Amino acid sequence: MASSTADSPAGLSLEPQSRRVGEKAIVAWLFLAALAAVLITIAIVVALLEPAAEFFRFVSVTEFFSTARWTPTQADPEFGVLRLLAGTGAAVLYSCIIALPAGLGAAIYMNEYASFRVRQVLKPLLEILEGIPTVVYGFFAVAFVAPLMKDNWWTWLPGQLGEEPGTQFILAAGVVLGIMIIPTVASVSQDAMAAIPRGLREAAYGLGSTRMQVATRVVVPGALSGIVASFVLGLSRAIGETIVVLLAAGAMANLSILPNDPVFTMTAFIGRTSTGEIAYGTTTYYSIFAVGALLFVVTLVVNLISIALVRKFREVYE
Known part of the structure; x- marks a missing residue:
């Protein structure tokens, strides 16, 4: 037995060596994947910066953020991006009012109340809902x-809120946007x-807590960092959505958050203008990149806030 062990030292050392080579290959592949993501992000920034800088040669930053009107395609164009920011904010606001409580409620039900069989049906259905093309959601909103x-419409509402909307208005787009991001919020x-240790639940039940108390006072606070991350993922998707707001929110750059008003979002402007007949090298052409750069900055700020909140509320369990 001793001789067989002594006769095969090379055989014993081959397996760890091959394992190390495989691990190094996997680490190298993961590094390349991470590097590709970084390089793609840098490429996007570079692609936006030069045309955006060209835009700001003709339009000052002060004018961009303070002008009252957004009429880039008219003979006497004005570039007041605040109206696009307001439209984007209104779309995100109404979508979050729908998606955040509904998504969180669905998550609590699936994790704390639903049986295993019910959960096995509900979660795939939510994932199917998440995979529906956005153009389908857009036509659902319009049709x-x-x-x-x-x-x-609630015509008994006071003032402008009681005015019947047209065929395109922000609430319709916001509702469908909210439906679209519910699966993201619920799933994450x-x-x-589900990552909360079972012992915490059992300890709470042992103290006489009800299922609702365990869900709202133990599970939700313990999973708060993940819930915040799900909210921000849904928020980011709502900010970057194009087709739904392009079809359902209208194309009027109103400085309004009233639910029955049409608005123009940043993504809708990019989608509509870039597919239209505009001359290359004009200020209107470069305005697409300026709005795209602003959208990139808004998304970056939202994600930085998300990272800070996740770190603040993160719980570590052993």
Whole structure:
């Protein structure tokens, strides 16, 4: 037995050596994947910076953020991006009002109340909902949600809120945006809740807590960092969505957040203008890149805030 061990030292050393080579190959592949993501981000920034800088040769930053009107395609163009920011903010606001409580409620139900069989049905259905193309959501907003709301508008509301909307208005787009990001919020939040140790739940039940108390006072606070991350993922998707707001929110750059007003978002402007007939090298052409750069900065700020919140509320369990 001793001789066989002594006769095969090379055989014993081959397996660790091959394992080390495989691990190095995997690490190298992961490094290349991370490097590719960084390089793609840098390429996007570079692609936006030069045309955006060209835009600001003709339009000052002060004018860009303070002008009252956004009319880039008219004979006497004005470039007041605040109206686009307001439209984007309104779309995100209404989508979050729908998606955040609904997504969190779905996550709590799936994780704390639903049986294993029910969870096995609900989660794939949510993932299917997440995989539906956005253009389908856009036509759903135009063909079903907007006419339904228009025909049943709350005319008893005071002032401008009681005015019946047109065929395109921000609430219809916001509702469909909210429906679209519910699966993201629910899925990520449920995964965060599932990571909470079972011992915490059992200790709470042992103290006489009800299921609702365990869910709202133990599980949700413990999974708060993951829930915040799910909210920000949904928020980022709502900010960057194009087709739904392009089809359902209208194309009027109104400085309004009223639900029955049409608005123009940053993504809708980029989508509509870049596919239209505009001359290369004009200020209107370069305005697409300026708005794209601003959208990039807004998304970056949202993600930085997300990172800070996740670090603040992160819980580590052993």
